[in-house]
Amino acid sequence: MKTTTHFPVQGNKYLTTKILTTLVLILVGATLPCTIVQASVKGACSDCHTMHNSQDGSAVVTSGTGTTLLIDNCVGCHSSATNQTIVNGIPIVWNAVPPNNPLAGGNFYWIAQGGGSAADDVFGHNVWGISAPDHNILPSAGAPGNGGFTCGTSCHASLATDPALNPDVGGGSRGGCQGCHYEVAHHDDSKPWFRFLKGHITTGAYVEGIEAPTWEQNAITDSTDRNVYRGTDTTYTWGAGLNATKTASAFCQGCHIDFHQKMGVSNPWIRHPNDILLPESSEYGAYDPITDYSNEAPVAYLDPAVPARAEAVVTCLSCHRAHGSDQPDMLRWDYTNMAAGTGCYTCHTTKY
Ligand code: HEC
Ligand code: HEC
Ligand code: HEC
Ligand code: HEC
Ligand code: HEC
Ligand code: HEC
Incomplete structure (x- = not known):
């Protein structure tokens, strides 16, 4: 990707024979999930790979990582000109x-719709390939809460600068989508990491969880269509936290360092x-995310294979979307207009 104004490709038409192997249903609610579900790609090699990077003289990808003879890059495959969020088996993150x-x-x-x-x-x-660097949070300042650590030009400074300019621990460079989806494994179900989310300090530093086979496409209407995230209630430190806990929170904290380290320590809180x-008593007792799940405020579980109400924990993803949303700060709900039982009141049930 050389341009930052790339537009979604038309419906990813080359993946017509794509079949998902996600026939395993995640059972939640009464029957709790007990296996880590993965999904690897299926279909003709030529759906996704090009041997000479040219066919019938058509335009092909000439930049980007391009190391696996792919006909497109991350953004190209995972975007769509339509309003559909699964196109020929590809989960779409940018419409x-x-x-x-x-x-x-x-x-x-x-984030992209107004031209950046x-x-x-x-x-x-x-993110690189979708938007220019943030105008409000400059790359020189870096991820909010980074404790001064931006590592020069790197994902800690911005995910929207040219990945080729971002030195990576252990050599090479990373950025854009791969600032978070550090090691993709589209062909390999044996990899334990949730959604290809991995750190780059130690090999054990990756996110664990149970993957909803259709990426929660119907989560709003179907409460069984949900990911189950791993959570922790132990104290951890930056650099070692993801390895130790394998949680999405520790993953976010890899860049937003202070947002965990100095929060959750003790009451009175200086940050949420x-x-x-999630206490089982007082106002919180009225929200049981197992039987009365709300996609507005999901929680993580100490053991995602056996989610228990007593082991439900608040995570960054309880309030934020990871990519973006229609709300400022990528919140999951409209902070200025919350009805009873929604947004903050999902957990703070008596504050409405
Ligand atoms: C639906 C898209 C898709 C199809 C179909 C597909 N691939 Fe891939 N392949 C990918 C992507 C994306 C990667 C990028 C790196 C990764 O995720 O490992 C990749 C990576 C690879 C790699 C390098 C990494 C590795 O895992 O060894 C090889 C070799 C490969 N593919 C071969 C094939 C062959 C042979 C076929 C046909 C049997 C095929 N692919 C079909 C999407 C596809
Ligand atoms: C050739 C098209 C293609 C390219 C290029 C491609 N993907 Fe994918 N990707 C797919 C398809 C198809 C799936 C769904 C099948 C699956 O679950 O693996 C997928 C799934 C994913 C998932 C969800 C995995 C899961 O556990 O469900 C992530 C995350 C992802 N891709 C990230 C990336 C990133 C990051 C890149 C660039 C390094 C990339 N993809 C490049 C086609 C592609
Ligand atoms: C800031 C980190 C971050 C960046 C940057 C990022 N992702 Fe993700 N992505 C995540 C997380 C975290 C999830 C899991 C979300 C969840 O389950 O709540 C995810 C999930 C996904 C999925 C599965 C579908 C879904 O919504 O759960 C796909 C596909 C994907 N990402 C592709 C991409 C592509 C392509 C890019 C670049 C355009 C990208 N991601 C950039 C963190 C990131
Ligand atoms: C690889 C580094 C990295 C990771 C991991 C990461 N972020 Fe960020 N985040 C950034 C950077 C850089 C910015 C500032 C520029 C921007 O807004 O994109 C940012 C900005 C944000 C913002 C403010 C957005 C705005 O523009 O106002 C929120 C909220 C946020 N991140 C939440 C999260 C959550 C939740 C996670 C975990 C799912 C996460 N981040 C993981 C690097 C990261
Ligand atoms: C209880 C809900 C909640 C949880 C949990 C939460 N956040 Fe937030 N976050 C918010 C809200 C609301 C805002 C908007 C600003 C404000 O109200 O302070 C925000 C703002 C942010 C910002 C933007 C700050 C800025 O300077 O622009 C980042 C980055 C962020 N959160 C990251 C995280 C990370 C990382 C985690 C997990 C360690 C996390 N948040 C957990 C609700 C939450
Ligand atoms: C996923 C559940 C959840 C969501 C969503 C949530 N909170 Fe909380 N909140 C908690 C928990 C758990 C505590 C800590 C309770 C304790 O002290 O044991 C807490 C504590 C607080 C406190 C401190 C209370 C005290 O006693 O000091 C405030 C203020 C607060 N939340 C406001 C908010 C706001 C505002 C939102 C929406 C932006 C929000 N919360 C969303 C679960 C949640």
């Missing part, structure tokens, strides 16, 4: 028009507690 049923991570539509103005930047992570058990 050119408002998405119908955004997936679990949200969507990059809102400062006003749009608040709706998501600014995170990685804290």
Whole structure:
């Protein structure tokens, strides 16, 4: 990707024979999930690979990582000009028009839709190939809460700068989508990491969880269509946290360092507690995310294979989408207009 104004490809038509292997149903609610579900790609090699990077003289990808003879790059495959969020088996994270049923991570539509103005930047992570660096949070300042650690030009400074310019621990460079989806394994179900989310300090540093086979496309209407995230209520430190806990919170904290380290320590809080058990009593007792799940405020579980109410924890993803949303700060709900039982009141049931 050389350009930052790339537009979604038309419906990813080359993946017509694509078949998902996600026939395993995740059973939640009464029957709790007990296996880690993975999904690897199927279909003709030529759906996704090109041997000479040219066919019938058509234009092909000439930039980007391009190391595996792919006919497109991350953004190209995972975007769509339609409002559909699964196109020929490809989970779509960036639609050119408002998405119908955004997936679990949200969507990059809102951050990109105005052509990348400062006003749009608040709706998501600014990512290479989709938007320019954030106008409000400059690369020189880096990820909010980074404790001063930006590592020069790197993903800690911005996910929207040219990945080729981002030195990586252990050599090479990374950025954009791969600032978070550090090691993709589209062909390999044996990899334990949730959604290809991995750190780059130690080999054990990756996110664990149970993957909803259709990426929560119907989560709003079907409460069984949900990911189950791993959570922790132990104290961990930056650099070692993801390896030790394998949680999405520790993953986010890899860049947003202070947002965990100095929160969740003790009451009185200086930031909203995170990685804290959701009490079973008082106002919190009225929200049982197992039987009365709300996609507005999902929780993580100490053991995602056996989710228990007593082991439900607040995670970054309880309030935020990972990619972007139609709300400032990538929130899961409209902070200025919350009805009873929604948004903050999902957990703070008596504060409405
Ligand atoms: C639906 C898209 C898709 C199809 C179909 C597909 N691939 Fe891939 N392949 C990918 C992607 C994406 C990668 C990128 C790197 C990764 O995720 O490992 C990849 C990576 C690879 C790699 C390098 C990494 C590795 O895992 O060894 C090889 C070799 C490969 N593919 C061979 C094939 C062959 C042979 C076929 C046909 C049997 C095929 N692929 C079909 C998407 C596809
Ligand atoms: C040739 C098209 C193609 C390219 C290029 C491609 N993907 Fe994918 N990707 C797919 C398809 C198809 C799936 C769904 C099948 C699956 O679950 O693996 C998928 C699934 C995913 C998932 C969800 C995995 C899961 O556990 O469900 C992530 C995350 C992802 N891709 C990220 C990336 C990133 C990052 C890149 C660039 C390094 C990339 N993809 C490049 C086609 C592609
Ligand atoms: C690889 C580094 C990295 C990781 C991991 C990361 N972020 Fe960020 N985040 C950034 C950077 C850089 C910015 C500032 C630029 C921007 O907004 O994209 C940012 C900005 C944000 C913002 C403010 C958005 C805005 O523009 O106002 C939120 C909210 C956020 N991140 C939440 C999260 C959550 C939740 C996670 C975990 C799912 C996460 N981040 C993981 C690097 C990261
Ligand atoms: C700031 C980190 C971050 C960046 C940057 C990022 N992702 Fe993700 N992505 C995540 C997380 C975390 C999830 C899991 C969301 C969940 O389950 O709530 C995810 C989920 C996904 C999925 C599964 C569908 C879904 O919504 O759950 C796909 C596909 C995907 N990402 C592709 C991409 C592509 C392509 C890019 C670049 C355009 C990208 N991601 C950039 C963190 C990131
Ligand atoms: C209880 C809900 C909640 C949880 C949990 C939560 N956040 Fe937030 N976050 C918010 C809200 C609301 C805002 C908007 C600003 C505000 O109200 O302070 C925000 C703002 C942010 C910002 C933007 C800050 C800025 O300077 O622009 C980042 C980055 C962020 N959160 C990251 C995280 C990370 C990382 C985690 C997990 C360690 C996390 N949040 C957990 C609700 C939450
Ligand atoms: C996923 C559940 C969840 C969501 C969503 C949530 N909270 Fe909380 N909140 C908690 C928990 C758990 C505590 C800590 C309770 C304790 O002290 O043991 C807490 C504590 C607080 C406190 C401190 C209370 C005290 O006693 O000091 C405030 C203030 C607060 N939340 C506001 C908010 C706001 C505002 C939102 C929406 C932006 C929000 N919360 C969303 C679970 C949640």
